[in-house]
Amino acid sequence: MMLMKYIDEYRDRDLIMKLAGRITASARHDYIFMEVCGGHTAAIHRFGIPALLPENIRLISGPGCPVCVTGTDFIDKTVAYSEMDDVIIATFGDLIRVPGSSSSLEKQKASGADIRIVFSALDALGIARTEKEKKVIFPGIGFETTAPGTAVTIRQALHERIENFFVLSAHKVMPPAMEAIVKEGTSINGFICPGHVAAVTGSSIFRFLPEKYGLGCVVTGFEPTDLLQAILMLIEQVNGKDPKVEIQYRRAVTAGGNPLAQKNIREVFVPSDAYWRGFGTIPASGLTPGRNYDRFDAEISMPVKVQYHEENEICICSEILRGLKNPCDCPLFADICSPENPVGACMVSGEGACSTWYRYKRER
Amino acid sequence: MKERITLNHGSGGRQTNELIRNLFASRFGMNEPLTDSAVLKKPEAALVFTTDAYVVDPVFFPGGNIGKLSVCGTVNDLAVSGARPEHIACSFIIEEGFPLDDLISIVDSMADEAARAGVRIVTGDTKVVGKGKCDKIFITTSGTGVIEKGREHIGSGSRVRAGDRLIINGPVGNHSIAVLGARNNLSFSTPVLSDCASLNHLTACIIDKCSDIHFMRDLTRGGLAGVLNELAGMTGRGITINESAVPVDEPVRGVCEMLGFDPLTLANEGKLLIVASARAEKEILRRLKSDPLGRDSTVIGEITESDKNMVILKTSSGGSRILDMPSGEQLPRIC
Amino acid sequence: MCLSIPVRIISIEGNMAEVSAGGTIFRAGMQMVEDARPGDYVLLHAGFAIQKISAEEAEETLRLLREINDADEVH
Numbered sequence: 001m002m003l004m005k006y007i008d009e010y011r012d013r014d015l016i017m018k019l020a021g022r023i024t025a026s027a028r029h030d031y032i033f034m035e036v037c038g039g040h041t042a043a044i045h046r047f048g049i050p051a052l053l054p055e056n057i058r059l060i061s062g063p064g065c066p067v068c069v070t071g072t073d074f075i076d077k078t079v080a081y082s083e084m085d086d087v088i089i090a091t092f093g094d095l096i097r098v099p100g101s102s103s104s105l106e107k108q109k110a111s112g113a114d115i116r117i118v119f120s121a122l123d124a125l126g127i128a129r130t131e132k133e134k135k136v137i138f139p140g141i142g143f144e145t146t147a148p149g150t151a152v153t154i155r156q157a158l159h160e161r162i163e164n165f166f167v168l169s170a171h172k173v174m175p176p177a178m179e180a181i182v183k184e185g186t187s188i189n190g191f192i193c194p195g196h197v198a199a200v201t202g203s204s205i206f207r208f209l210p211e212k213y214g215l216g217c218v219v220t221g222f223e224p225t226d227l228l229q230a231i232l233m234l235i236e237q238v239n240g241k242d243p244k245v246e247i248q249y250r251r252a253v254t255a256g257g258n259p260l261a262q263k264n265i266r267e268v269f270v271p272s273d274a275y276w277r278g279f280g281t282i283p284a285s286g287l288t289p290g291r292n293y294d295r296f297d298a299e300i301s302m303p304v305k306v307q308y309h310e311e312n313e314i315c316i317c318s319e320i321l322r323g324l325k326n327p328c329d330c331p332l333f334a335d336i337c338s339p340e341n342p343v344g345a346c347m348v349s350g351e352g353a354c355s356t357w358y359r360y361k362r363e364r
Numbered sequence: 365m366k367e368r369i370t371l372n373h374g375s376g377g378r379q380t381n382e383l384i385r386n387l388f389a390s391r392f393g394m395n396e397p398l399t400d401s402a403v404l405k406k407p408e409a410a411l412v413f414t415t416d417a418y419v420v421d422p423v424f425f426p427g428g429n430i431g432k433l434s435v436c437g438t439v440n441d442l443a444v445s446g447a448r449p450e451h452i453a454c455s456f457i458i459e460e461g462f463p464l465d466d467l468i469s470i471v472d473s474m475a476d477e478a479a480r481a482g483v484r485i486v487t488g489d490t491k492v493v494g495k496g497k498c499d500k501i502f503i504t505t506s507g508t509g510v511i512e513k514g515r516e517h518i519g520s521g522s523r524v525r526a527g528d529r530l531i532i533n534g535p536v537g538n539h540s541i542a543v544l545g546a547r548n549n550l551s552f553s554t555p556v557l558s559d560c561a562s563l564n565h566l567t568a569c570i571i572d573k574c575s576d577i578h579f580m581r582d583l584t585r586g587g588l589a590g591v592l593n594e595l596a597g598m599t600g601r602g603i604t605i606n607e608s609a610v611p612v613d614e615p616v617r618g619v620c621e622m623l624g625f626d627p628l629t630l631a632n633e634g635k636l637l638i639v640a641s642a643r644a645e646k647e648i649l650r651r652l653k654s655d656p657l658g659r660d661s662t663v664i665g666e667i668t669e670s671d672k673n674m675v676i677l678k679t680s681s682g683g684s685r686i687l688d689m690p691s692g693e694q695l696p697r698i699c
Numbered sequence: 700m701c702l703s704i705p706v707r708i709i710s711i712e713g714n715m716a717e718v719s720a721g722g723t724i725f726r727a728g729m730q731m732v733e734d735a736r737p738g739d740y741v742l743l744h745a746g747f748a749i750q751k752i753s754a755e756e757a758e759e760t761l762r763l764l765r766e767i768n769d770a771d772e773v774h
Binding site: 003007011013016017020039040045046047048049051052065066067092093094096097117119120123141142146224338340345350358359 | 551552614617618621623679680681682683684685686688692693695696697698699
């Protein structure tokens, strides 16, 4: 089978086995490492990483899945927009099945709403370009990896004077949520930091972790050798009592990141208070179109009201997102709550902790 | 101006008659007088009967079209049961306004594929519905075949036992990706062609080893993962698959890695799973590889004593995980 | 997060590039990556190139990995 460059070399089985051996030899204490990236959650389980680690290393998932941390009201707003006659929702596939308080985009589509899956914000803009009589709304989810693309698209829309393109932004930034987890004390020994967020922001955004909290972190890639190498680096930081920001994912990440991408975020977005499932509202953790671009903000140009609904009381998504509980601790897990009938967002998203556990870890 | 199918073509009058005679009957080799039913000779062995409906978007895709699909699909359902496919019935529901040229292409494909598979299309029906009442064209085919004695266990898997080998005839996921690429809304273009093909000649070259063939099924919707889970459920056995043994073409991998798809859950239209006793593995592979549709045949796993009712995937990184029944349509992700 | 894989640039026209993932061609917005040329690899995420892959660092990582393991075998 032909190799895919920069992917398959990092899946080399011999390297994996030897790294696993080296980790076992170095793991002198108990370690708890948290990853805050849905991509890492999915990769860890897809490649069977936990089975390669000794018992004294525990990997837990934090609030790294953009779909999982987005509140129900975001879906409710998108559903409300989809019910308007002249609106097209052009959305990433990730949102289609997420349950709102009474419906989902998938159910709306089945009832006749014009909902289209796109791979890029630029595709959503393209729909606006061709369907001039309709209003195209693009629900913007994702962290610093995805936000620059939305920013570029909004700037493009301005440049072309496109009047019928709007963004409903749920974009968020990582560091405030990571700080919320650790600031009241934590048993976490170190962070596996999101490599693609850092490709944009640079690894320096994580400096507060060792500097303020004495916690180590390693900016990590997504292949099995990346994850194992990062775990080894974290073990060595803990063993040597030497917390710092290290980059494992050197082929894509530098301390300063991608200045052009950052410039686009700064140009279009301003920090805003954002609601994170499991955390409540975290100040300055969200991104909203700033004054010069606020006509592209769906909430400003086409405000819509949704009713507040209590989240399901038994669902423990919020504790799972904080790394306090595992999916199997939830009374609903694999019982009422499954990928076919998700109760909370952690089960819907392909990289939510619950969905990942369900697919990869159910007891034999 | 382009000629199109109208409601008149479906109303049973002169235009219906002309369409049937000049297009369907002539392409499918049906002789006059055209009767309402086809009279078939009673087969000497048991009769096998199947039906399937075909709805695909887009109707024309790289590697085939809905017509070719409708013949292959039904031929394959018969072939993997251990039968020799013989006769096909086809019914069309066509949306008003469907271009006549497209219908001719589709019918030509069906005639070509039937000839290639060695089956005859012996009866059919056409209806036309108003604009918007169906999505361009739907085709339903039913098929009959003949199954020799001693082969009935192949469809049910009743003889599947621990130690049996699992074999597939080539790379998975091609049909899904070819169709997805042709839909144009996920902005990728791929050289991948649908693997849509009639597999009855392939099964014919191994079927006389039927006492060693314990199960066959074609991999359609739900892909390899779907069929494996069905097999585990039907037989109560455990199944182990080696991830690195499952062939996946590189451009298919590219799409899967980019959009978050699992190639093991993608639809195929020219692939089958064979479960055979270990002692027959070598000979079956040899025969499969001598056929163009079996050139890339390979062993991908085996039936196990333990982990009953489950499918375990041994990952290429040395771990293992449960391979679940796929749920719902695979949606492209960015997260 | 997020799903992003290294893809090879095939051609660039203005702000958009055609990139290859195993032979399947995707379109990528190049607004955030300067000085990229056909043959370079970039990370493609949600229709945009977000960073160039450094061939030197990639090779260095592999070298380090192979070295870590070899050192082990000395024991």
